Amino acid sequence: MSLSGGWYLTLAAVLFGIGAVGVLVRRNVLVMFMCIELMLNAANLTFVTFSRMLGDIGGQVVVFFVLVVAAAEVVVGLGIVVAIFRRSTSTVADDLHVLKG
Amino acid sequence: MRVALLIASASLHGGIAMPHIAYLAILPEIVMLGGAILLLAVASLVRSALNVTVITVSTLVISLASLAAALWQFFDVQSHGAYTTLDHAVVLDGFSVLVTVLVASAMALTALVGDGYQRREGLAGPEFNVLAMVSATGAMLMGEANDLVIVFLGLEILSIALYVLAAFNRRRAESGEAALKYFLLGGFSSAIFVYGIALTYGATGTTNLTQIADFLAKNVVVSDGLLLAGLTLLLVGFAFKVAAVPFHMWTPDVYQGSPTPITGFMSAVAKAAGFAALIRVFVSSFGVLRVDWQPIIYALAVVTLLVGAVLALIQTDIKRMLAYSSINHAGFVLLGLEAAGALGKVGARGVSSALYYLFAYTFMAIGSFAIVSVLGGRGDAAHEISNYKGLGKRQPFLALAFAVLLLSQAGAPFTTGFWAKLQVVAAAVDANSVPLAVIAMVSAAVAAFFYLRVVLLMYSPKKFVSDQEGDRLENLDASGDAVASTSAREPLWSGSGRQTALVNELNATLLLESSPETIEVPDEREGDVVNVPVLAVVAIGICIAVTVGFGVFPAPLADFAHKASLLFMP
Numbered sequence: 001m002s003l004s005g006g007w008y009l010t011l012a013a014v015l016f017g018i019g020a021v022g023v024l025v026r027r028n029v030l031v032m033f034m035c036i037e038l039m040l041n042a043a044n045l046t047f048v049t050f051s052r053m054l055g056d057i058g059g060q061v062v063v064f065f066v067l068v069v070a071a072a073e074v075v076v077g078l079g080i081v082v083a084i085f086r087r088s089t090s091t092v093a094d095d096l097h098v099l100k101g
Numbered sequence: 102m103r104v105a106l107l108i109a110s111a112s113l114h115g116g117i118a119m120p121h122i123a124y125l126a127i128l129p130e131i132v133m134l135g136g137a138i139l140l141l142a143v144a145s146l147v148r149s150a151l152n153v154t155v156i157t158v159s160t161l162v163i164s165l166a167s168l169a170a171a172l173w174q175f176f177d178v179q180s181h182g183a184y185t186t187l188d189h190a191v192v193l194d195g196f197s198v199l200v201t202v203l204v205a206s207a208m209a210l211t212a213l214v215g216d217g218y219q220r221r222e223g224l225a226g227p228e229f230n231v232l233a234m235v236s237a238t239g240a241m242l243m244g245e246a247n248d249l250v251i252v253f254l255g256l257e258i259l260s261i262a263l264y265v266l267a268a269f270n271r272r273r274a275e276s277g278e279a280a281l282k283y284f285l286l287g288g289f290s291s292a293i294f295v296y297g298i299a300l301t302y303g304a305t306g307t308t309n310l311t312q313i314a315d316f317l318a319k320n321v322v323v324s325d326g327l328l329l330a331g332l333t334l335l336l337v338g339f340a341f342k343v344a345a346v347p348f349h350m351w352t353p354d355v356y357q358g359s360p361t362p363i364t365g366f367m368s369a370v371a372k373a374a375g376f377a378a379l380i381r382v383f384v385s386s387f388g389v390l391r392v393d394w395q396p397i398i399y400a401l402a403v404v405t406l407l408v409g410a411v412l413a414l415i416q417t418d419i420k421r422m423l424a425y426s427s428i429n430h431a432g433f434v435l436l437g438l439e440a441a442g443a444l445g446k447v448g449a450r451g452v453s454s455a456l457y458y459l460f461a462y463t464f465m466a467i468g469s470f471a472i473v474s475v476l477g478g479r480g481d482a483a484h485e486i487s488n489y490k491g492l493g494k495r496q497p498f499l500a501l502a503f504a505v506l507l508l509s510q511a512g513a514p515f516t517t518g519f520w521a522k523l524q525v526v527a528a529a530v531d532a533n534s535v536p537l538a539v540i541a542m543v544s545a546a547v548a549a550f551f552y553l554r555v556v557l558l559m560y561s562p563k564k565f566v567s568d569q570e571g572d573r574l575e576n577l578d579a580s581g582d583a584v585a586s587t588s589a590r591e592p593l594w595s596g597s598g599r600q601t602a603l604v605n606e607l608n609a610t611l612l613l614e615s616s617p618e619t620i621e622v623p624d625e626r627e628g629d630v631v632n633v634p635v636l637a638v639v640a641i642g643i644c645i646a647v648t649v650g651f652g653v654f655p656a657p658l659a660d661f662a663h664k665a666s667l668l669f670m671p
Contacts, residue, residue, distance in 0.1 A: 039292035046299035
């Protein structure tokens, strides 16, 4: 049994939606962080699917670039999280309130 | 990505075909990034810690070398014309050269301002400059990207370095918080951007900007949902980066919390790079779809112009005010982009007016934030607008410089700010967007009010007591003389419930009014007069020279901007 590309695209769209909603509604920094990763991976899945559908290897190569960038982002992001939450005990974004906004 | 395709297909036949690389096209990036890595390596290999002076001087040398490479590019483009290289992933044209020049100059100025900042805050090590240079490399790459993947890589190189720079001052809680906000929203916008690239790739079969333009010119996309969704997501990603309303929420917080020289760098470079890539992607690749995107840009421009100007009015923190003013400026650049959607000469004029605006804004923003940085005092905290009261008396030169830069931002004649506003508005009128031009003028008038407010405050006499604020200042002043330390002061104000704010205000008042003993900074003799580092003076002087010089003699810069046409103009 084989699935058509549309299913993969739909799955990617759903994952992207879950990620986007997660970033907007969840208040825990680490969860927000994971949601961003989910969005990036949804984009990767879309790239691979289109790459297969179009018969073009380019889309799969893009995924490597995105993976590398995502890894770099994780390194920096976790560094910032650790640096900030050394001061406080929780990782809830609402606990940060020095800057009004 | 045809590079990959070429390599893949060639490897089937035994050999690997390497794309031709014209190294001149990426020379400024190579110099900047190579210099940054070299500086980092040398700093970690030498036995003793590198002196701040050594680091600043090497950063300056690297930035100026990069600038020289960009000028070499300029003459090359003028004599041989524009071209693409690296298998069409990178383009060298007048547009990319101007962005590179802008970024390299901004980097040099930031190094000058950052020198004094690092000494004052006691930040040792080369990382401050190295990260800024890496970030500048990303910005240059965005300016000459001819492939959505390269745009994305440039965007991320720029942003990731900026996240770290925002958090650079570990002693300030605001700095970390700003970095986290910037990081979360920046990551969110990048993810949206990548998804936009994915959908565009699905709809057109390529990520190369030229090939997308070819595809759209030759094919009629019947069910264009995928393409338009991709286009919208790309626009949202860009709008986050350039801080266009309604994607501007992070800007005031991040600008306020970041170290002030970095705020200047961020406002100039991230905005310029974001707009450069936005203009190139939308005008050269999606030019065919202008009917679809022009109204969106129109709407974005309207809300950005109005929200930026109105919200700047009610700020009490100078950095937040300048943040909203930068949002307002983004609206003006969007005006140029909206005009760039028009066909032919009018469109080209829109592109060059937007670039001119970015160029003028870079020097105004870096100069303004340099002055704010100097006046921030140790701890980079004294940023209340009320601190600027009487600055004209205390530090006449600094006040004059700030007044000139603010007036330029407001669009006063004989400054680049005036010509920049004139050009984008004229371009909008040419493109038949007269209502938008009118809204821009209204927003400029509103914006002039908050710039002039600061200017008037600087030149108002110290004991100018006419409003409630003045009375409160007087009261605080009296109590400030009576008590010596913050802890002793607190009981006096505990009833108000807004202790922190009041104590801040009190500190600010003390800085402004009190005798030298109550100030903890030993190297300032007069208490309220801050020490202005020589290099910061040089940086501010350059910004003023550019702003006023090209304001009085606008021809050379306007000419430069007009030569900055895109290689692919449909």
